[in-house]
Amino acid sequence: xxxxxxxxxTIPSLHRSLILICGIAFFWILESVIPLFKFSYHKVKHxxxxxxxxxxxxxxxxxxxxxxxxxxDWVSSTNFGILNWLQxxxxxxxxxxxxxxxxxxxAYFAHFVEHQVKVLxxxxxxxxxxxxxxxTTANRHHPLESVVRFxxxxxxxxxxxxxxxTIMLYQALSVVLSQFNHAxxxxxxxxxxxxxWLIVTPNMHKVHHHQSIPYTDSNYGNIFGFWxxxxxxxxxLDSKEIVYGLDTYPDKVSNSKxxxxxxxxxxxxxxxx
Numbered sequence: 001x002x003x004x005x006x007x008x009x010t011i012p013s014l015h016r017s018l019i020l021i022c023g024i025a026f027f028w029i030l031e032s033v034i035p036l037f038k039f040s041y042h043k044v045k046h047x048x049x050x051x052x053x054x055x056x057x058x059x060x061x062x063x064x065x066x067x068x069x070x071x072x073d074w075v076s077s078t079n080f081g082i083l084n085w086l087q088x089x090x091x092x093x094x095x096x097x098x099x100x101x102x103x104x105x106x107a108y109f110a111h112f113v114e115h116q117v118k119v120l121x122x123x124x125x126x127x128x129x130x131x132x133x134x135x136t137t138a139n140r141h142h143p144l145e146s147v148v149r150f151x152x153x154x155x156x157x158x159x160x161x162x163x164x165x166t167i168m169l170y171q172a173l174s175v176v177l178s179q180f181n182h183a184x185x186x187x188x189x190x191x192x193x194x195x196x197w198l199i200v201t202p203n204m205h206k207v208h209h210h211q212s213i214p215y216t217d218s219n220y221g222n223i224f225g226f227w228x229x230x231x232x233x234x235x236x237l238d239s240k241e242i243v244y245g246l247d248t249y250p251d252k253v254s255n256s257k258x259x260x261x262x263x264x265x266x267x268x269x270x271x272x273x
Contacts, residue, residue, distance in 0.1 A: 009165035027135035050136035060146035081161015098166035105156035107222035181205040
């Protein structure tokens, strides 16, 4: 654990980018082997718009990375945050609790709030208007949503008191698990029945991308699946009944074009689902 912690404490930016790229490539290939849905779409063309938003997400995160480092340095120097108050001796336990807290605040809570606050939902619409959810959908975020998510991550660091090694490990896990649970892959129900209690599976997260409520407002988790069970936001829906997109934004043409997607955050007619 010490070697892993030290690696992520000083992980080069190139390595962080490679984790993202390799994750997309791996699940992209796996989608062709064990697809959940057999989409009739041009996969490369569909990926283009999502990769654009992936790039803007990367730009936002790297541009604001100094704030994350400042937050981590501040909690370390002031002994602020849950981990500093607990003063755990075991590194592995400190890292585990840190990742759990970061996932709760920066992923589950941030996602839940985006579905409840109208202006934030406007930013989040871009993510939900993908009519062919696959691994590239994972980073299909409006640039302003990327800023909001980053702010929640900084808040999570301050509350948790997580050191930079734990933060970088969490972000790597978050990227890969998001690519996994958005991937268009089929997980056997016998495995998924137990696995989704621990981590968010594709079967679980696809329900969240169904076009209408109450399913859109469910299954908010990213890494750990137990948050939705704990906070009673978990729902099930047979994959045969899932229709991707938003029933309030049904135009597939506009939802696949860059300018309408960028403008959707400022659409005065947007509604909370």
